[in-house]
Amino acid sequence: MKTNVFKTPEESIQALAAFFVSCANEAIKKNDKFSVALSGGSSPKKLYELLASADFKSKTDWKKVHFFFGDERYVPHNHPDSNYLMAKTALFDHLDIEEFQINKVDTSLDPAAAAQDYERCVCHFFDGDPNFDLVLLGLGDDAHTASIFPHTSLVWIDEENVKEVYLEDKKVYRISFTAPLINASKNVVFLTFGANKADAIKAVFEGEKNVELYPAQLINPEKGYLQWFVDEAAVSKLKERF
Numbered sequence: 254m255k256t257n258v259f260k261t262p263e264e265s266i267q268a269l270a271a272f273f274v275s276c277a278n279e280a281i282k283k284n285d286k287f288s289v290a291l292s293g294g295s296s297p298k299k300l301y302e303l304l305a306s307a308d309f310k311s312k313t314d315w316k317k318v319h320f321f322f323g324d325e326r327y328v329p330h331n332h333p334d335s336n337y338l339m340a341k342t343a344l345f346d347h348l349d350i351e352e353f354q355i356n357k358v359d360t361s362l363d364p365a366a367a368a369q370d371y372e373r374c375v376c377h378f379f380d381g382d383p384n385f386d387l388v389l390l391g392l393g394d395d396a397h398t399a400s401i402f403p404h405t406s407l408v409w410i411d412e413e414n415v416k417e418v419y420l421e422d423k424k425v426y427r428i429s430f431t432a433p434l435i436n437a438s439k440n441v442v443f444l445t446f447g448a449n450k451a452d453a454i455k456a457v458f459e460g461e462k463n464v465e466l467y468p469a470q471l472i473n474p475e476k477g478y479l480q481w482f483v484d485e486a487a488v489s490k491l492k493e494r495f
């Protein structure tokens with residue numbers, strides 16, 4: 254595991270955008286395609302906008318990039334909470350790509366069927382043996398990642414790759430990659446910044462091992478490479494400094 258610490262969120266995002274395109278270029282050179290699972294929430298929006306900017310648009314062959322979603326809110330695709338809509342507005346709309354390159358969760362199905370359908374979609378893309386070139390993740394203030402929230406059934410899933418989860422407190426469903434699918438990836442990257450993430454980072458890095466309470470501790474790619482892109486504020490509570 255490598256932790257990359259930057260002074261500001263902007264510097265973290267800039268470095269992650271550079272890593273994204275180098276990872277894409279390496280995969281395209283080797284396999285003629287690049288598979289990436291995007292994260293949702295608020296943190297990655299600026300990353301997607303940067304990737305869509307003139308500086309980065311020309312740095313990889315976007316026609317060879319296949320986009321998936323590490324988690325999705327169970328809402329229609331035009332709903333303001335939709336991770337797809339955020340990525341579309343910030344990134345897809347600015348790239349010269351085809352619709353088939355964007356693998357979205359079918360939220361018109363019921364939650365369990367949507368998860369099964371997305372599981373099939375992922376398995377089909379990888380001929381039954383999913384291993385993404387890159388999975389982008391965020392970290393919630395409560396140490397959740399993707400939609401693997403504390404004290405939910407998703408923490409303990411070890412068979413399925415994609416699963417629905419009901420969040421009792423928010424009264425909503427989400428569809429999420431499971432930890433085994435994420436851990437089968439070649440590269441896994443957390444983008445986390447801001448002082449509001451300092452307690453969650455401290456718990457994940459230096460807290461007791463308790464995946465039920467801190468689900469992000471589940472992330473440990475078997476053969477892949479785990480990296481964190483963080484700012485100084487996010488790691489300000491750690492005893493061990495980088």
Ligand SMILES: O=C1O[C@H](COP(=O)(O)O)[C@@H](O)[C@H](O)[C@H]1O
Nearest residue numbers: 292293294295296391392393399
């Ligand atoms: O709910 C979500 O939150 C996490 C963290 O999001 P952030 O808004 O605090 O950056 C994110 O990884 C996940 O994809 C998202 O759906």
